[in-house]
Amino acid sequence: MTFKNSVFVEEWDGDRVLRSAHAEFPVPSVIRRRTYINVRRRREQTSMKRLRIYMRDKFRCQYCGEKKGLVELTLDHIQPRSRGGDNSPLNIVTACVPCNNRKSNRTPAEARMPLLTSQSALRVKLERVVLCHYAEARAEWRKYLFMDVHDDRGVMEKVHAEQKRRA
Numbered sequence: 001m002t003f004k005n006s007v008f009v010e011e012w013d014g015d016r017v018l019r020s021a022h023a024e025f026p027v028p029s030v031i032r033r034r035t036y037i038n039v040r041r042r043r044e045q046t047s048m049k050r051l052r053i054y055m056r057d058k059f060r061c062q063y064c065g066e067k068k069g070l071v072e073l074t075l076d077h078i079q080p081r082s083r084g085g086d087n088s089p090l091n092i093v094t095a096c097v098p099c100n101n102r103k104s105n106r107t108p109a110e111a112r113m114p115l116l117t118s119q120s121a122l123r124v125k126l127e128r129v130v131l132c133h134y135a136e137a138r139a140e141w142r143k144y145l146f147m148d149v150h151d152d153r154g155v156m157e158k159v160h161a162e163q164k165r166r167a
Helices: 040-044 049-056 097-103 126-135 139-145 153-166
Strands: 007-019 024-033 073-077 092-096
Touching: 024 139, 049 073, 049 092, 049 126, 073 097, 092 097, 126 139
Parallel strands: none
Antiparallel strands: 007 024, 073 092
16 A cells, blocks of 8 residues: 555654665554545444454453453343343443353342443444554554553442442
């Protein structure tokens, strides 16, 4: 894309280079297209929503707060589908298997299992979540995303407070 002159290079990736038999090319880290392409419509229609929801919730159960692997996590409907809940990302959170089984076909209030994430955090567009997930390892990307990458301190404080309350 840089050879076709279809992008501007905003940031280079340090000293990394691509080598061919006869030349070396610096590796870009951040590029900007010269012409706009609307990719949001295409992204919203893809089937990668499960992974995006796991990324949004930082691979953490939203009921007990434990970080788990993909095999140990499920998606849980906050308002069960049998009670009129929809399949939108606003109604779905990450839950570990024991918490999902314990909550069963009830709302979090009925199961006495409060969500650790606020509803406003669930409203974040999933594309932004994916970008911020990858930007955690790339500090030079953050200023182009217009979104602060939040850390897990608030979540862990809620988890510890909930565990003390239950004990």
